[in-house]
Amino acid sequence: MRAKLIKIYVKIFQIILVVLIVILAISTVLIPEAVSRMNPDSPLAPILRGLSQDHFYNSPLNLTLWLMLCVVILLAIFFKCMPGFAKKCLHFLLVAIFLLIIYDKTVNQRFFIAIREGQEVNFASFLKKPSATYDIPLRLLKFDIQLHSGSNIPAEFTSRLLVNRTDTTVLAINRPLAIGQFRLYQNAYNLEYLIKIISDRDTLDTPFNTPFILNQQEIVIRDLDKGTGRLLVAVDKAEYRIVPNEVSNLAGRRIKFDGPSPKYTSIIEVADVTGIDILLLFGLIYLVVLAYLLGWKQSNIR
Amino acid sequence: MEQALLLFTLILYLMAFVSLITKVKNHLSLAFLWLAISTHLVTLAWRSITAGHLPFTNLYETILLLSFLLALRLVLWRRQVERRYRWIILMIIMGMIGTALLIPSSYKAMRPLMPALDSFWMYLHVPAYFFGYMALILAFIYSLIFLWQGKNESSSEAANLLRRLDNEVRIAFLFLNVGLITGAIWGYHSWGNYWAWDVKEVWALINILTLALYFHLLKSKGIKKAFIVILTFMTVVFTYFGVSLLLKGIHSYL
Numbered sequence: 001m002r003a004k005l006i007k008i009y010v011k012i013f014q015i016i017l018v019v020l021i022v023i024l025a026i027s028t029v030l031i032p033e034a035v036s037r038m039n040p041d042s043p044l045a046p047i048l049r050g051l052s053q054d055h056f057y058n059s060p061l062n063l064t065l066w067l068m069l070c071v072v073i074l075l076a077i078f079f080k081c082m083p084g085f086a087k088k089c090l091h092f093l094l095v096a097i098f099l100l101i102i103y104d105k106t107v108n109q110r111f112f113i114a115i116r117e118g119q120e121v122n123f124a125s126f127l128k129k130p131s132a133t134y135d136i137p138l139r140l141l142k143f144d145i146q147l148h149s150g151s152n153i154p155a156e157f158t159s160r161l162l163v164n165r166t167d168t169t170v171l172a173i174n175r176p177l178a179i180g181q182f183r184l185y186q187n188a189y190n191l192e193y194l195i196k197i198i199s200d201r202d203t204l205d206t207p208f209n210t211p212f213i214l215n216q217q218e219i220v221i222r223d224l225d226k227g228t229g230r231l232l233v234a235v236d237k238a239e240y241r242i243v244p245n246e247v248s249n250l251a252g253r254r255i256k257f258d259g260p261s262p263k264y265t266s267i268i269e270v271a272d273v274t275g276i277d278i279l280l281l282f283g284l285i286y287l288v289v290l291a292y293l294l295g296w297k298q299s300n301i302r
Numbered sequence: 303m304e305q306a307l308l309l310f311t312l313i314l315y316l317m318a319f320v321s322l323i324t325k326v327k328n329h330l331s332l333a334f335l336w337l338a339i340s341t342h343l344v345t346l347a348w349r350s351i352t353a354g355h356l357p358f359t360n361l362y363e364t365i366l367l368l369s370f371l372l373a374l375r376l377v378l379w380r381r382q383v384e385r386r387y388r389w390i391i392l393m394i395i396m397g398m399i400g401t402a403l404l405i406p407s408s409y410k411a412m413r414p415l416m417p418a419l420d421s422f423w424m425y426l427h428v429p430a431y432f433f434g435y436m437a438l439i440l441a442f443i444y445s446l447i448f449l450w451q452g453k454n455e456s457s458s459e460a461a462n463l464l465r466r467l468d469n470e471v472r473i474a475f476l477f478l479n480v481g482l483i484t485g486a487i488w489g490y491h492s493w494g495n496y497w498a499w500d501v502k503e504v505w506a507l508i509n510i511l512t513l514a515l516y517f518h519l520l521k522s523k524g525i526k527k528a529f530i531v532i533l534t535f536m537t538v539v540f541t542y543f544g545v546s547l548l549l550k551g552i553h554s555y556l
Contacts, residue, residue: 010520017518021511025537028501028549057499101497110495148414156417173417174492185494271494280490283483290479294472 002081009076016069023065027056066102070095086293093286100279108272112187115140115159116194116265118205123179126270134180136164143189143264157189159266171268187269193260195221195231195244199253205263215252224260231257304352305403307345308366312399314338315373319392332377335392339373342399346370353412358428359419361546362402362410367429369398371436382469383440390443423488427481431506434477435538438513441470442535445528455524464524471531475513482506501549505541512537 026048035054038045052059073091076082082091109128115121120139124130139162146156158172163179171177177184194205199214206212211220222232222239230241235250242248247256318334321327346366349357357363372395376383383391402410444467453460485506486496497503512534519526 007520010518013518014515017511017515021508024504024508024511028504028545105497151414153414154417155414155420174421176491176494183494185492187493269494273494276490276496280487280496283486287476287480287483290476294476 005079006076006081009072009081012072013069013076016065016072020065020069023051023053023056023061026051027053032056063102063106066098070098086289090286090289090293093282093289097279097282097286100275100282104275104279108274109182110269110271113138113184113268113270114190114265115268116192116205117141117143117263120162123182134182136179138163139165140266141168143266145189145264157186159186159268171266181272181274182270183273185269185271186266188267190265190267192263192265194263195260196258198256198258208260214255217252219250221257233257304345304348307341307348308399308403311338311341311345312396312403314341315392315396315399319389319396322392323389335373335377339370339377342366342370342373349412355415355420356425358424359413359415360409361543362405364428364432364542365398365402368432368435369395369402371432372398372439375436375440382466384466387443387447391440394439394443418492421488421492423484423491427484427488430477430484431481434474434481435542437470437473437477438531438535438538441467441474441531444470445531445535448524448528460524464527467524467527467531471513471516471527474534475510475517478506478510478513482510502541502545505537505545509534509537509541 030048030053032054035045035048038048040046048054052061056062073095077088077091082088111126113121113123113126115138117140120137123136123138124132124134127134140159141162142160144156144158144160145154147153148155156172158170161169161171161177163169163177169177171184171186173186175186192207194207197204197206197212197214204212206221208221208223211218213219217236220234222234224231224244225241228241229244231244233240233242233250240248240250242250242257244257244259247254249255314334315338318331318338321331321334346357349363349366353359353363357367372391376388376391376395444463448460448463448467451460451463455461455464485503489498490496512530516527516530516534519530
């Protein structure tokens with residue numbers, strides 16, 4: 001009876017594994033957007049869509065296959081179809097790892113925050129459910145890039161952040177910052193040339209070709225004429241040539257355009273890391289058990 | 303200088319190969335092999351010093367690393383590789399070094415490390431994978447020999463071959479797993495994402511899932527084992543070359 005059960009479990013396990021291998025392999029060579037745009041009359045379209053190839057990694061099919069794998073392994077463990085304590089531990093750890101990954105990928109939040117130098121953002125405003133605990137202002141004081149000598153390849157890029165208006169901290173690649181259950185990672189950066197607009201007591205930093213409203217009129221700074229050094233400014237579609245750093249009369253107000261000056265925007269990736277430390281610990285224990293099973297336990301390997 | 307060293311290394315491997323197949327004294331072949339490994343190591347050290355980091359970061363450097371690991375396996379764990387099959391491994395090593403010598407210079411250019419690569423985990427993740435690849439190359443050779451010979455599995459020769467195949471597959475499976483998990487930890491520390499469904503990550507998972515079939519056979523038939531190893535080897539070759547050359551992802555370091 002048990003031999004028959006083992007045979008069934010192994011067969012199901014093999015089938016799920018082969019299906020996963022084939023679908024995963026297909027998913028890497030197909031571009032999801034191309035599958036979505038496929039002509040519905042094409043004979044391949046229903047097959048590829050049926051295999052969720054337009055969004056496989058986030059699809060119920062992917063989730064179902066991994067869950068099926070977990071169920072088969074658990075059944076094999078609980079119905080004593082797996083010989084040896086170490087093997088049971090190994091497979092149990094695998095199930096725990098898969099379930100933690102599924103939990104993380106479906107429940108834990110992950111998002112990006114873009115902060116320009118000098119700008120302040122509220123951390124809570126990026127959360128799905130803003131909470132008072134995370135009502136933390138973050139201001140990017142300075143963004144720095146250190147290049148490898150003699151090349152344009154960055155050796156390091158760092159964001160100097162003011163957290164909660166009190167603590168200054170440096171965020172860098174491989175040096176994340178923890179805020180409660182979230183962890184902030186330095187991801188990327190953008191460089192923009194901004195014009196500072198000073199009008200009466202108001203100041204505003206704006207990039208080129210981004211409209212803003214002043215005195216109920218839409219203003220766009222189109223370009224910098226490098227020959228004359230003047231800014232091309234459109235006010236309600238009428239174009240003006242403005243001398244930077246001098247006061248001009250525009251849109252019925254006295255305005256001074258300063259710049260352009262380079263400003264960095266730091267792109268910070270934020271991840272909810274609930275359960276991840278346990279996941280990585282399980283991963284390391286899995287390796288130890290695997291090494292025991294494959295190496296030390298097998299005398300002929302030495 | 304580096305290319306000259308590499309050429310010299312290739313000549314030494316060739317001399318070890320010739321002395322092995324002409325069946326002159328065993329210690330002569332071994333002496334040439336040790337000399338070749340020494341110059342190979344010097345080449346890797348030279349590259350590391352001039353590049354400012356260990357040679358793990360592009361296709362050219364990893365070809366040098368993989369061939370070095372194969373050679374090291376040939377001298378340090380000699381008994382695990384039967385004498386009559388050593389010439390095949392030497393051929394592969396020479397083929398790799400020849401490829402490294404002939405590939406366009408743009409692939410050999412030394413580039414400083416990107417900030418994300420400058421991590422302790424790189425020094426575990428990359429060698430672990432290449433140690434796994436090294437064992438898989440040996441398993442692939444044994445599988446081909448097993449299929450080529452087509453002998454009855456109960457014969458002592460076939461059983462011996464299958465035992466060696468088992469050993470290599472165990473090493474390969476363990477180190478492919480070490481590579482995957484250390485990569486996940488590295489990704490988590492650098493980007494906060496231990497798994498991003500990047501093309502190379504998916505193919506690394508496919509390598510492991512395919513090789514996992516080896517340990518989940520109902521009847522431990524040699525022919526099935528050999529086919530699984532060959533299939534895994536093909537997926538690894540695609541992961542190593544195909545993903546970098548044909549597909550786009552965050553792991554495309556050429």
